[in-house]
Amino acid sequence: MLSFKHCPQPQNVIASLLSIVVLCLSLTAGAQITVWPGDASNNGEVNHIDYLYIWFAEGQVGIPRAEQGIIWQAYPAEPWNQAFPGTNLDFAYADCDGDGLINENNSDMAAVANNYGQVHGEVTPEIPPPGVPGMNIPLRLERIDDRPLFEGDIINTQLILGDEDNPVERFKGLAFTLRFDPAVISSGFSTSVDGNSWINQDNSGVSIQQRVSQVGPQAERSMAVGKPNGSPSGFGPILNLGIIIEDNVISLEGKDSITTFISIERAGLKDGDFNWIPIATDSLEVTIYNQNSTITTTTLDANQTSFAIEVYPNPTPGILQVHNPTSIPIQSFRVFDPQGRLVQSQSIDNQLPNQTWDLKASLPDGLYLIQILLADGQTTTQKLYLNSK
Ligand SMILES: [Ca+2]
Numbered sequence: 048m049l050s051f052k053h054c055p056q057p058q059n060v061i062a063s064l065l066s067i068v069v070l071c072l073s074l075t076a077g078a079q080i081t082v083w084p085g086d087a088s089n090n091g092e093v094n095h096i097d098y099l100y101i102w103f104a105e106g107q108v109g110i111p112r113a114e115q116g117i118i119w120q121a122y123p124a125e126p127w128n129q130a131f132p133g134t135n136l137d138f139a140y141a142d143c144d145g146d147g148l149i150n151e152n153n154s155d156m157a158a159v160a161n162n163y164g165q166v167h168g169e170v171t172p173e174i175p176p177p178g179v180p181g182m183n184i185p186l187r188l189e190r191i192d193d194r195p196l197f198e199g200d201i202i203n204t205q206l207i208l209g210d211e212d213n214p215v216e217r218f219k220g221l222a223f224t225l226r227f228d229p230a231v232i233s234s235g236f237s238t239s240v241d242g243n244s245w246i247n248q249d250n251s252g253v254s255i256q257q258r259v260s261q262v263g264p265q266a267e268r269s270m271a272v273g274k275p276n277g278s279p280s281g282f283g284p285i286l287n288l289g290i291i292i293e294d295n296v297i298s299l300e301g302k303d304s305i306t307t308f309i310s311i312e313r314a315g316l317k318d319g320d321f322n323w324i325p326i327a328t329d330s331l332e333v334t335i336y337n338q339n340s341t342i343t344t345t346t347l348d349a350n351q352t353s354f355a356i357e358v359y360p361n362p363t364p365g366i367l368q369v370h371n372p373t374s375i376p377i378q379s380f381r382v383f384d385p386q387g388r389l390v391q392s393q394s395i396d397n398q399l400p401n402q403t404w405d406l407k408a409s410l411p412d413g414l415y416l417i418q419i420l421l422a423d424g425q426t427t428t429q430k431l432y433l434n435s436k
């Protein structure tokens with residue numbers, strides 16, 4: 048007689064099958080991840096560094112989420128089983144909108160902008176490695192011109208990344224913060240990329256993202272500059288920044304000039320292999336002059352002929368060209384320093400429409416005010432920058 052005592056009973060088979068199904072389900076559930084749209088780095092915080100992850104994973108395709116969208120909430124997602132190099136961070140985190148494609152032109156980028164500053168769970172701060180000046184790749188702001196600056200002026204600058212000794216290899220994305228005094232510098236910066244930018248020499252596009260926030264008495268502009276469709280190598284200017292001086296700088300009252308700093312902080316560069324590259328940052332020091340100088344000038348009317356008189360070049364090496372298209376002769380000119388002291392005075396006999404004036408050789412380089420007196424009593428005062436070197 049055959050014994051069945053070692054054969055499983057039917058109810059045991061069902062129980063075993065059920066336990067396998069439960070095991071499979073629990074494995075699947077365990078493998079699911081939670082995506083917070085915009086936190087592409089999944090460090091608990093949405094900020095400008097998240098853009099670097101999206102740019103790196105540009106064009107990657109994976110499993111769409113069951114629930115798509117970029118509302119600030121937790122979305123369950125299937126992992127793509129592809130991780131950012133050197134990490135165990137799944138690409139699915141960078142598919143912020145959940146459509147199964149990482150693309151800087153879809154709402155993956157909008158998710159970062161919309162949810163910027165949001166946090167979830169415990170935040171693990173991402174601090175890019177700092178660099179040493181002279182040893183690592185420099186990042187600094189450089190002025191394009193050296194004309195004197197007054198309230199309401201635009202400081203035209205270039206952002207320089209890398210130099211001949213420390214060039215950048217395979218640029219992917221740069222994140223940094225500009226810190227400045229909001230009582231002096233307006234938050235309305237202008238940014239543009241032109242033909243001088245080495246990261247756009249192939250014209251395949253440069254992405255710029257920015258955000259302004261107030262941190263105590265200082266303001267911060269967090270910026271990210273990326274190259275989603277390439278990884279160029281080079282050094283030099285990457286973008287133009289027009290930094291606007293406030294129209295009314297209270298701290299200039301009663302002073303001839305003030306000095307302010309625009310500093311670059313927390314800068315991090317990702318290369319085409321997703322490595323952090325240390326960056327050495329510097330501050331831009333800017334002097335802003337008081338246009339309400341201590342000298343008294345005639346109040347000018349826009350219709351007055353004296354406005355038509357041109358004095359150039361400015362900055363000047365010392366020899367000035369003067370063009371007087373009016374019929375009123377110029378009687379004299381006077382030069383004042385920023386403290387309102389008269390440093391030169393000269394009568395003009397030559398009444399040609401185009402004249403050449405020589406500023407005193409002994410004047411040190413710097414800002415001056417030149418006042419031109421016409422024969423009918425009108426005056427015009429212009430700012431002049433002497434740069435004899
Ligand atoms: Ca993040």
Ligand SMILES: [Ca+2]
Nearest residue numbers: 142146148149
């Ligand atoms: Ca997407």
